Amino acid sequence: MSKMIHRNLRHTPPTAVCAFGMYLRDSKGNTYLDASGGAAVSSLGHGHPDVLAAMGAQMKTTAYAHSGFFTTDVAEELAQRLATDAPGDLNNVYLVSGGSEAVESALKMARQYFVENGEHERRIFIARQQSYHGNTLGALALGGNEARRRQFEPLLMDVARVSPCHEYRYRPAGQEVAEYTAGLLAELEQAILEVGPHSIIGFCAEPVVGATLGAVPPTPGYFKGVRALCDKYGILFIADEVMCGMGRTGTLYAIEQDGVVPDLVALGKGLAAGYQPIGAVLARDHVVERLRGGSGVFQHGHTYNAHPVAAAAALAVQKIIKRDCLLGAATVRGTTLRRMLRDAFGTHPHVGDIRGRGLLVGLELVQDRETKRPFDPDLKLFAAVKEQAMDCGLMVYPMGGTADGRRGDHILLAPPFIATEADLAQIVNRLSDAL
Numbered sequence: 179m180s181k182m183i184h185r186n187l188r189h190t191p192p193t194a195v196c197a198f199g200m201y202l203r204d205s206k207g208n209t210y211l212d213a214s215g216g217a218a219v220s221s222l223g224h225g226h227p228d229v230l231a232a233m234g235a236q237m238k239t240t241a242y243a244h245s246g247f248f249t250t251d252v253a254e255e256l257a258q259r260l261a262t263d264a265p266g267d268l269n270n271v272y273l274v275s276g277g278s279e280a281v282e283s284a285l286k287m288a289r290q291y292f293v294e295n296g297e298h299e300r301r302i303f304i305a306r307q308q309s310y311h312g313n314t315l316g317a318l319a320l321g322g323n324e325a326r327r328r329q330f331e332p333l334l335m336d337v338a339r340v341s342p343c344h345e346y347r348y349r350p351a352g353q354e355v356a357e358y359t360a361g362l363l364a365e366l367e368q369a370i371l372e373v374g375p376h377s378i379i380g381f382c383a384e385p386v387v388g389a390t391l392g393a394v395p396p397t398p399g400y401f402k403g404v405r406a407l408c409d410k411y412g413i414l415f416i417a418d419e420v421m422c423g424m425g426r427t428g429t430l431y432a433i434e435q436d437g438v439v440p441d442l443v444a445l446g447k448g449l450a451a452g453y454q455p456i457g458a459v460l461a462r463d464h465v466v467e468r469l470r471g472g473s474g475v476f477q478h479g480h481t482y483n484a485h486p487v488a489a490a491a492a493l494a495v496q497k498i499i500k501r502d503c504l505l506g507a508a509t510v511r512g513t514t515l516r517r518m519l520r521d522a523f524g525t526h527p528h529v530g531d532i533r534g535r536g537l538l539v540g541l542e543l544v545q546d547r548e549t550k551r552p553f554d555p556d557l558k559l560f561a562a563v564k565e566q567a568m569d570c571g572l573m574v575y576p577m578g579g580t581a582d583g584r585r586g587d588h589i590l591l592a593p594p595f596i597a598t599e600a601d602l603a604q605i606v607n608r609l610s611d612a613l
């Protein structure tokens with residue numbers, strides 16, 4: 179009997195034995211078309227020879243150098259590249275080992291930013307309901323995903339919550355988008371005033387909501403309004419781009435499409451496209467200058483910060499995205515995939531919505547197409563769809579409805595940017611069988 183602890187303690191998943199391009203194969207010979215990039219990770223598909231070559235070369239020179247003693251050319255080049263391509267003066271890059279670590283690091287940098295200024299009373303973050311920002315205790319406290327949080331409460335931090343921005347059906351019937359957006363911003367301002375601006379560190383949100391809502395872009399002007407409120411009250415705006423960043427929505431940073439510059443950005447997943455565990459925090463100049471001019475030390479660190487092989491993988495991924503014009507591919511393929519999904523499921527009785535940006539695509543499952551009434555959350559339909567899809571040789575990323583009934587089950591599609599039209603058609607066919 180295996181001693182490994184799997185997430186589902188009663189069930190051992192299939193054993194992956196090889197992965198190439200759009201496919202993974204298990205030990206029984208089944209193949210799976212990767213329509214979710216794992217969890218929106220594998221943006222270049224599997225076994226990309228150029229990434230493997232870059233990792234191999236780095237392993238042969240310096241496989242590991244502790245960042246407390248050394249930096250490396252590869253980490254510096256990666257940081258330079260991320261910063262150059264980032265909007266505004268997000269010129270400073272801190273490399274960690276994954277998405278939750280990136281979020282934790284951003285939260286701590288934000289806290290220290292105020293502590294350096296003697297503002298110790300600032301302790302509170304504002305985040306959104308139903309949000310997910312990672313599974314470590316700080317990131318979990320920040321997130322508003324009730325199901326994930328419940329059994330670990332009370333959590334470590336105080337977080338005030340506001341509504342997510344959902345461009346689709348949660349808007350009251352007849353309400354204009356502009357009016358809806360203004361209402362959300364008024365709610366955020368109200369929350370800031372209730373908590374007291376001088377107690378707040380920052381506001382954190384995903385520019386395009388990935389797993390918890392199922393590929394939901396913001397309404398036009400929402401993040402401009404968020405930025406203005408953060409400026410007005412002197413609090414930091416932290417963008418969690420762990421899932422939606424690194425080209426997934428058709429621009430390297432999803433927030434570019436909203437025309438604002440956050441103070442801190444967390445990255446993970448697509449950064450090294452699954453070839454190595456790596457995450458990053460990008461910080462604006464004013465954030466880092468305050469720390470540099472104050473204690474001069476970021477009071478934080480992990481053993482695998484700026485890991486050279488992870489940095490080599492991420493750097494290779496960045497180069498390939500540019501060389502092969504994959505941002506454009508993500509935009510075009512995303513539009514194609516949504517069109518194919520609409521053609522296939524536009525009148526399906528249980529598909530309530532098809533949406534997304536770039537190759538971050540969501541399909542919402544409801545009891546009734548017209549009223550959008552969600553399925554009973556206890557049915558855990560999302561889990562059944564995932565299993566059924568696996569039986570049909572397809573990987574989709576599932577998320578469940580909430581007990582408050584505001585959100586239905588949905589599945590997330592986030593295929594590699596290298597997907598061809600034929601691959602997309604195959605995804606839709608297999609999904610059709612699964613549904």
Ligand code: PMP
Pocket residue numbers: 217276277278279281310311312313384388389418419420421422446447
């Ligand atoms: N933030 C967001 C938006 C995410 O989607 C995730 C992962 N699903 C995380 C943070 C945490 O990343 P990781 O699982 O790599 O720790």
